[in-house]
Amino acid sequence: GAGVSQSPSNKVTEKGKDVELRCDPISGHTALYWYRQRLGQGLEFLIYFQGNSAPDKSGLPSDRFSAERTGESVSTLTIQRTQQEDSAVYLCASSLRTGANTGELFFGEGSRLTVL
Amino acid sequence: KQEVTQIPAALSVPEGENLVLNCSFTDSAIYNLQWFRQDPGKGLTSLLLIQSSQREQTSGRLNASLDKSSGRSTLYIAASQPGDSATYLCAVRRSGGSNYKLTFGKGTLLTVNP
Numbered sequence: 001g002a003g004v005s006q007s008p009s010n011k012v013t014e015k016g017k018d019v020e021l022r023c024d025p026i027s028g029h030t031a032l033y034w035y036r037q038r039l040g041q042g043l044e045f046l047i048y049f050q051g052n053s054a055p056d057k058s059g060l061p062s063d064r065f066s067a068e069r070t071g072e073s074v075s076t077l078t079i080q081r082t083q084q085e086d087s088a089v090y091l092c093a094s095s096l097r098t099g100a101n102t103g104e105l106f107f108g109e110g111s112r113l114t115v116l
Numbered sequence: 117k118q119e120v121t122q123i124p125a126a127l128s129v130p131e132g133e134n135l136v137l138n139c140s141f142t143d144s145a146i147y148n149l150q151w152f153r154q155d156p157g158k159g160l161t162s163l164l165l166i167q168s169s170q171r172e173q174t175s176g177r178l179n180a181s182l183d184k185s186s187g188r189s190t191l192y193i194a195a196s197q198p199g200d201s202a203t204y205l206c207a208v209r210r211s212g213g214s215n216y217k218l219t220f221g222k223g224t225l226l227t228v229n230p
Binding site for chain 2 (some may be wrong): 001004008031033041042043045048049050056057093103104105106107108109110112
């Protein structure tokens with residue numbers, strides 16, 4: 001696609017429910033990132049995918065969070081048993097692999113999650 | 117551990133002023149530095165990217181400079197307009213084996229008053 005696409009743009013859920021957020025990166029971008037941005041805070045790294053390599057999951061805050069990516073395409077971020085502190089904007093970004101490329105990062109519009 | 121600091125945290129200027137936003141980083145082993153803007157409730161929009169071997173990049177009224185040895189970058193905005201009001205973030209990508217890692221500053225909230 002022309003840009004990074006995220007869905008849903010807004011999600012309101014009840015505490016304890018599971019949610020799934022989707023990211024469709026720019027076509028041909030092998031690198032994909034998930035970040036979390038709480039209200040008034042900076043970006044918090046969650047997870048990184050690069051092609052078929054093992055992802056860097058070091059930023060996932062708890063085992064309630066998981067993410068998958070099929071090859072170099074769509075990624076889903078799943079939050080199980082949501083808590084109120086999970087309320088945030090979840091941002092996805094993609095880039096070409098660094099080295100021969102600039103590594104410029106492109107972001108989607110984010111998925112705003114509100115846990116009641 | 118890389119730390120990125122942006123000063124000031126907030127800035128308010130009248131329309132038409134030229135202004136400078138600052139970004140400093142503690143580890144000079146970087147691959148590149150990227151400036152973004154973020155409008156309220158939106159994602160980040162890439163403005164300029166400077167590779168570690170470059171000194172500056174320009175796009176329209178924006179000019180970003182990089183002094184890697186001193187760990188500093190500046191974003192210069194000429195003839196500011198109310199539409200420039202947003203939060204501006206800088207991010208550095210580390211060099212070396214884990215060059216996918218980026219560190220973001222907390223941003224500068226810019227308000228341009230008509």
